[in-house]
Amino acid sequence: MTKPSTAATQRELRPYSGYHNRPAPSDDSFITQVGPGTPGGEYLRRYWHPFLLASELKDLPVPVRLLGEDLVVFRDGSGQLGLLHRHCIHRGTSLEYGIVAERGIRCCYHGWHFNVDGTVLDTPAEPQTSRIKDNFVQGAYRIHEWKGLLFAYMGPVDAEPEFPTYDCVDNPSDNEVVPFRMNLPCNWVQIVENGSDPIHNAYLHAIVAGQQFSAAFKVLPQLDFPETPLGFLSMATRKVGDYVFVRASDIILPNMGQFPNGANRVDAESVGLRPFLTRWAVAVDDHNSFYMGFAHLNSYNAGVRKISREDFGVDQIPFIGQTQDRPHAERQREPGDFDAVVTQGAVANRKAEHLGTTDRGVVLFRRLLANAIRTTAEGKVPVQPRLNGDKPVSTYAHEVVMRVPDDVNLDDPQRLAQFGREAALSFVEFDHLPPLERERAVDKKVREILQSMAHASAK
Ligand code: FES
Ligand SMILES: [Fe+2]
Structure with missing residues (x-):
């Protein structure tokens, strides 16, 4: 974080001194950056954040961007809310084109089927004997619905705070x-x-x-x-x-x-x-x-x-x-x-x-x-x-x-x-x-x- 400017020199205080008064470049990234791995982003990932009105989520998945991450949110046929990394872990297709299932969502490209917690339920194109679904998970975050807003917690699983009400x-x-x-x-x-x-x-x-x-x-x-x-x-x-x-x-x-x-x-x-x-x-x-x-x-x-x-x-x-x-x-x-x-x-x-x-x-x-x-x-x-x-x-x-x-x-x-x-x-x-x-x-x-x-x- 920067300190405020201190006393100006005589030269800077002259009228028409634009040439001498150009602002220095910003360096506030410590408090302003929000992406994964940045100090500010890590801090924000210790709290619940609202990101969508519940009324905005209908039958189709909604792509959202939050704390610099591309995600997709959906409500499955059983009423469970899912917030997943947007790009399918198989080969990257956006899950905004996924087909919402009774349980979870199925990627449109090769049918990988993810539960709301990111676990892989099915990889239908793979042989029956394949264990691939047990070896990977789609990134997923917890959602809490409160008074018509959807909140996300995007931090470490074991640091999740209790959802506060006011x-x-x-x-x-x-x-x-x-x-x-x-x-x-x-x-x-x-x-x-x-x-x-x-x-x-x-x-x-x-x-x-x-x-x-x-x-x-x-x-x-x-x-x-x-x-x-x-x-x-x-x-x-x-x-x-x-x-x-x-x-x-x-x-x-x-x-x-x-x-x-x-x-x-x-x-x-x-x-x-x-x-x-x-x-x-x-x-x-x-x-x-x-x-x-x-x-x-x-x-x-x-x-x-x-x-x-x-x-x-x-x-x-x-x-x-x-x-x-x-x-x-x-x-x-x-x-x-x-x-x-x-x-x-x-x-x-x-x-x-x-x-x-x-x-x-x-x-x-x-x-x-x-x-x-x-x-x-x-x-x-x-x-x-x-x-x-x-x-x-x-x-x-x-x-x-x-x-x-x-x-x-x-x-x-x-x-x-x-x-x-x-x-x-x-x-x-x-x-x-x-x-x-x-x-x-x-x-x-x-x-x-x-x-x-x-x-x-x-x-
Ligand atoms: S890219 Fe999603 S199943 Fe292949
Ligand atoms: Fe104001």
């Missing part, structure tokens, strides 16, 4: 999840960096490129990145009129994130442990990714933004600027996340950057990622989402809106930041509670925090 997906009971998948022609790390960068919500989504989020996002926030048992929160705290507004997204290593909706009008008190999106930035290969996961339809999100099941799907999400399917001029007039992130390059050149104080979340993510890759390379097990006994993993993405009491001064940036951090960490403090109970406990706690700030200023 509290906010199942709870509260009014929560309905809707799967979606977007294609982004860029490296996966840029997508996570975008989620670790809350100041872009003010500029890209409110001030510069059009009002894509609510008007409250025009207010410049205090940023913070407190660590959680899963990674960290990428958070912004604003004073909007008479209210204080905390918005915090989960950054969960390696590639998961949860984000509240961007539509909060900040005109009524609320405490919401309700992400709008739970998403993974999945590496297709070094230069392509999926932005995919679940949208959450529930009473909390419906209160601020009207959305329905039909709004989400493949390359479909009801928020401007997430795909390249708009006319180019329109994308220039009102660019969105797709335009900002993809144009950093297929693999962004981090050696050419000039980072500022608001990039602390991006720097933190890179550091945690590089450390985790190193841990894996040393033969250790990288941190997995913390399972909560037999309960789902507790997560932390949230919004808090509270009216600021007359005797509390949150116009002071340090006090505003302090309130935001204490409010956010109270979601961690009560993380043994299920979401609705945790919302109530945090509601009480943030009121106490505000009261104690009133007492402190009265002294």
Whole structure:
């Protein structure tokens, strides 16, 4: 990983100095490469990754590319899911042209028949006495189906982690999840960096490129990145009129994130442990990714933004600027996340950057990622989402809106930041509670925090 550029020389600071300011070549392969045998690829192969909507898989096999490997996925006649290396081990024909059987899949070329776990069931052209089928296996990976998404585990068999489920997906009971998948022609790390960068919500989504989020996002926030048992929160705290507004997204290593909706009008008190999106930035290969996961339809999100099941799907999400399917001029007039992130390059050149104080979340993510890759390379097990006994993993993405009491001064940036951090960490403090109970406990706690700030200023 590269270090940010340091002080420029006098010569570089002259106007019209393009000749002296060409970026150095990138060398971020340690964190950006995803293929087999690369340090980053080995690390990613210690986790479950979503790669397809279950509804995309019908009667025919589907070719997929994941972590730089060409694969084929199918559901056999008995309902078992198979994820196999795409090219047949006999002589390489693609199994996307394989014939799905009651059990497994049969290669179209010479009829070799593979079970979903890659074992060879039959080599019909060989003599009856042949033992060839016992001597080879087709590469295969485990699949787990959850809430309409197919997940793959592509690591060593004896290092397979338990499949983690997450509290906010199942709870509260009014929560309905809707799967979606977007294609982004860029490296996966840029997508996570975008989620670790809350100041872009003010500029890209409110001030510069059009009002894509609510008007409250025009207010410049205090940023913070407190660590959680899963990674960290990428958070912004604003004073909007008479209210204080905390918005915090989960950054969960390696590639998961949860984000509240961007539509909060900040005109009524609320405490919401309700992400709008739970998403993974999945590496297709070094230069392509999926932005995919679940949208959450529930009473909390419906209160601020009207959305329905039909709004989400493949390359479909009801928020401007997430795909390249708009006319180019329109994308220039009102660019969105797709335009900002993809144009950093297929693999962004981090050696050419000039980072500022608001990039602390991006720097933190890179550091945690590089450390985790190193841990894996040393033969250790990288941190997995913390399972909560037999309960789902507790997560932390949230919004808090509270009216600021007359005797509390949150116009002071340090006090505003302090309130935001204490409010956010109270979601961690009560993380043994299920979401609705945790919302109530945090509601009480943030009121106490505000009261104690009133007492402190009265002294
Ligand atoms: S190439 Fe698949 S059976 Fe021959
Ligand atoms: Fe964004």
